[in-house]
Amino acid sequence: MKKLVSLILCLLVLTACVSAFAADDNVVYVCNYFDYIDESVLELFEQETGIHVEYINLMDNEALLQEMEISPAAFDVIVPSDYMVERLIARDMVAELDWEKLPNAAQYTLDYLKNPAYDPEGKFSVPYMWGTLGILYNTKMVEGTVDSWADLWDEKYANNVIMMDSLRDAMGIGLKVLGYSMSSTNEEELFAATDKLVEQKQKGIVRAYQLDETKDRMVGGEAALAVVYSGDAWFAIDENPDLAYVVPKEGSNIWVDNMMVPKQAPHYDNALAFIDFMCRPEIARMNCEKIGYSSPNSGAIAGMGEEYAANRVQNPDDETVARCEIYHDIPAEVLKDYNDLYNEVLNAH
Template structure:
């Protein structure tokens, strides 16, 4: 088994338990012991690690990133930007030994999915931010994202971009609309449905299809959904489980309906107008990938300034126009609407970037999976995926 496979199979709780059994000190770091002397005043730099293709670039020069350049021009702070995060668990495996042993990681800001951010917060590996130094975050952060169960008040995490896990389908080839999760299980979709393979990416939407309040779901709710999915796998109704490669299956027509991300749906529909994305009647999961300042970051104040920069509605609009995910700054909608460029102005009306009032009522930030329950739930889900 590869190290990456071991990390995925054990999860954070299992990995840390294994390491502790080998004599590694307890992993949790108390709030008062997370900071290091801040070098921000004398070192005008900040290290920012993100996912690939997740920031605006200049059309004429892909090496230039206009929103980062505007931050440096305004503040005099140089940004060392790297696209080194390709997988949450892989990145966790990279930085966890240092964080566990109270050592620097070399990162000032990192972007991870909220379920991974929950691990950082739960382990005490994310520093509390000074919201007084972040007036834009305090004022403009979307109310739907302000207080997830794992980080009340969002004091340790701030969303970079958000998104919706819903259903994408080929309206013309299917010959009907999909309005609910239950529609995925109708006979005409046998062998033409895919689901996400990742536990954290899959479970909330499937539970919502069963009418579960995903802000307070239980293990009983989870097992009931797993029973249904297992039956669907054994009957060959579900074609396979996927990562981001679901987009290829849908584009080629190998599947007619699948779990999908709203950000991908915009591009899919641009390439094929028959592709539709739906937020089911029962609701869908609103998720985020969030910025975290790891323990012992050398430039915490500079990191907080960079994070706040992206909550200026003008900057948020510029980023949203490029990446096309759900913007965590609703005030950016008015900025885009005022654009002289017609295509840019039309983005302000796209509900997959700025969900309308009706859609917002159906979006929920799900309760995260706790470290105590994760090992059993992961075994159950991975067993189904491997059938």
């Protein structure tokens, strides 16, 4: 019996140890995507404020949402994309920001990103990075100009097109090439887009569906055309000067990743200090130069001067921005439709 008692005691002690893993107060839990920050920025922040940064990597918006549902108090700063911002606000999972404590964010955020459609009053989100979705092509492997989504359906590029294996972007392209909104919730439009994508696959035009691999494969000259985000395009062009990037004339997606604070964030003030630090022009510039996407920070843009201004991949002109759209969040029921239809595309043969 003694042994039994000691065993139970052991278990109790173990449980107590685990639950006593108490929070250290001067920290900030930052959850961001992998490789999506200049890490020396974190050290600068720690040196200046004495707040320790716990940096947590996640794969994508969906993983973030899942993590937040499982443990709502796990993060202080999160970096969701536009449509996820809309969903988090609708589900009441994020805290309002105290703009008094965000002087840099207030001063330097670009005007047209201050009140975006996903957060109309700008109460919950501060833009971190933005960019476009477009076509990266190898000038030595294409004939004529590439300026349209329809080029991805051109049979002269058979087995030479890398599509993007990402639900919203893939379906969005199918919708856009038919002239519909990339956030369509119309059943018949979605069916038509699916059939269009299946047709592209069955005609043998698609070489592969990839996400992270695309950049490297385009640098290696493995395909003529690929759908990529502007930041990846910039890196690829840097390594292989034969590559060029275009935002198709039909219009495309502009995405914005935003810094937000979860409703149950344990260190609200530290979170705001972190967000505002990231909005300092020189810090925003360091991040922008490391990541290669477009900066929403006018101070950073001014500091980068003419080279950045002339770079149309990172800094698209107003006319390009005007023909692009930001994704709207898709209601859960329709999103299931998106999933099932996209599975049909991936399973087609």
